[in-house]
Amino acid sequence: MFNIFKECADISEKDLFLHHNVILKIATSHSQDWHPPNHISFYDHAKDSDRVLSAQDQKRHLKAFDVVRFESPHTEQVLYPSHCVKNTWGAALHDDVKIVENAFFVEKGTDVLVDSYSGFANNDGLKKSKLESMLRSERINCVITCGLAYDICVMYTARDAAKLGFLTTVIKDCSSGLSDEKIEEANQIFAENNIAVNTESEAELIMTSKKIPLEWISAVISQKLGIK
Numbered sequence: 001m002f003n004i005f006k007e008c009a010d011i012s013e014k015d016l017f018l019h020h021n022v023i024l025k026i027a028t029s030h031s032q033d034w035h036p037p038n039h040i041s042f043y044d045h046a047k048d049s050d051r052v053l054s055a056q057d058q059k060r061h062l063k064a065f066d067v068v069r070f071e072s073p074h075t076e077q078v079l080y081p082s083h084c085v086k087n088t089w090g091a092a093l094h095d096d097v098k099i100v101e102n103a104f105f106v107e108k109g110t111d112v113l114v115d116s117y118s119g120f121a122n123n124d125g126l127k128k129s130k131l132e133s134m135l136r137s138e139r140i141n142c143v144i145t146c147g148l149a150y151d152i153c154v155m156y157t158a159r160d161a162a163k164l165g166f167l168t169t170v171i172k173d174c175s176s177g178l179s180d181e182k183i184e185e186a187n188q189i190f191a192e193n194n195i196a197v198n199t200e201s202e203a204e205l206i207m208t209s210k211k212i213p214l215e216w217i218s219a220v221i222s223q224k225l226g227i228k
C-alpha cells in the first residue's frame, strides 16, 4: 500500500476527488428487514413444508443462531428468532431515527425462501434492491452506512457498496453488533475492502467535505490503478 501511495504521490486529495467526480450531494436511504411471517430465517419455521432441511438438520432440535443447510432451496442459513415481520412494530424504524425529507426506503428479506443481509441484494445475489439504481440515478459516489447489526446487515451492505465502487464508510458509534467475534471479522472485511470505519462526528466532517477517509483515497487509487 505504501508503494501505491508513493507512486501516486503527485495526486493530491483534491485531485483525487475531482478525478473521481465526487458530487457533494446527499441522499438518505433507510433499509428495513421486511419479512413474511414464515421467513426462512425464522427457526420455528425451519421445518415448514415449503422448504427441505438436510437430513442431518431435520433430526436436530433447532434454536436461534443455529446454522443449518437447506436442500431446498439449496442454501446455508443462520436461524434467528422471528423478527421484523412486515407491517408489524418489529419491522418499523425506531421512533428516534430521524427521517429526512425525500428519504428512500428499501425493504429487504421480502421473499419467503431467501434471506437478505445487504441493502443492495438478496443473499443469493440474484435479486437486487433498488438501492444501487437509486444511488446511480442521483449520481452519488459515496455510501455512509450504520445501524443494525454492525456485523451482519451493515457489514454486508458496506461490502456490497465497496464492491460496486462506492467510497464507503461505516459509522461505528451509530451501529451495534451481535457478537464480538463477528464484529472482529467485520472489521477485517472493512480493512480488506477500503471501507472506512468512522465516528458520527467524523462522518459529519466527511459529509461537509472537511475530511476524506484514508480508505477512500486508497480505494480511488486502487480503482485508478486497476487493483482489486
Ligand SMILES: [Zn+2]
Binding pocket: 033, 035, 041, 083, 084, 109
Ligand atoms: Zn432478518
